[in-house]
Amino acid sequence: VQGRYHPEKDRQSLARRSLRKSVTLRLGQTVAADESPNPLDFSSSETRDVLEEMFEERFGGDALDAFEDEMKKARKEGKAADAGFYAKELFARLLTAEPVPDEQLVELAQARAQAVMAEMGGARGLPPERLGTLEPAALEASEPITVALSMEARE
Numbered sequence: 001v002q003g004r005y006h007p008e009k010d011r012q013s014l015a016r017r018s019l020r021k022s023v024t025l026r027l028g029q030t031v032a033a034d035e036s037p038n039p040l041d042f043s044s045s046e047t048r049d050v051l052e053e054m055f056e057e058r059f060g061g062d063a064l065d066a067f068e069d070e071m072k073k074a075r076k077e078g079k080a081a082d083a084g085f086y087a088k089e090l091f092a093r094l095l096t097a098e099p100v101p102d103e104q105l106v107e108l109a110q111a112r113a114q115a116v117m118a119e120m121g122g123a124r125g126l127p128p129e130r131l132g133t134l135e136p137a138a139l140e141a142s143e144p145i146t147v148a149l150s151m152e153a154r155e
Contacts (some may be wrong), residue, residue: 001120002134002148003113005105008141014108015098019091026050042084042091051090058097067093109136116147 017036024037027050031037040047056064071089074080082088113133121131139145 001113001116001131002150003109003111003116003136004139004146004148005109005112005136006139006141006143006145007105009145010105010108011100012095014100014104015095018100019095019098022054023047023050023091026054040087040091042087044087048087048090051087051094054094055090058094105138106136112147116149 020037020040021031023040024031027046029037042048052064055067067090071080071086074085080086110133113136117131117133120126121128134148134150137148
């Protein structure tokens with residue numbers, strides 16, 4: 001079983017999860033290491049405040065001021081109709097700078113391979129000694145996210 005990862009799509013998903021977790025923790029909520037955080041309430045003033053704080057830490061006060069000016073202009077033009085628009089835009093900008101090391105992509109591919117192995121080797125499945133994994137691999141941009149299976153004959 002070869003676990004694979006999509007460099008762009010998986011990196012974006014991991015970044016989104018990481019950022020949501022950071023915001024959730026700053027909001028004083030707990031998230032178990034192996035769990036995904038709950039969706040964020042972008043209409044909440046507390047969420048907005050945490051996102052502003054994180055934005056200023058990452059990009060600086062001048063960047064936050066410029067962002068606020070941009071959002072004022074968007075409101076005047078009628079583009080910011082929904083209550084959470086400002087916070088959603090902050091989140092989107094922070095997402096572009098959220099670091100996801102390549103090691104996390106490899107770990108994701110390995111976890112995918114292990115999940116397939118667990119299914120194939122379950123209570124009525126193949127014996128563990130007949131299953132194995134290959135090194136994780138990156139997919140091409142046009143490929144769907146899959147796990148590769150191959151078979152070898154052993155003597």
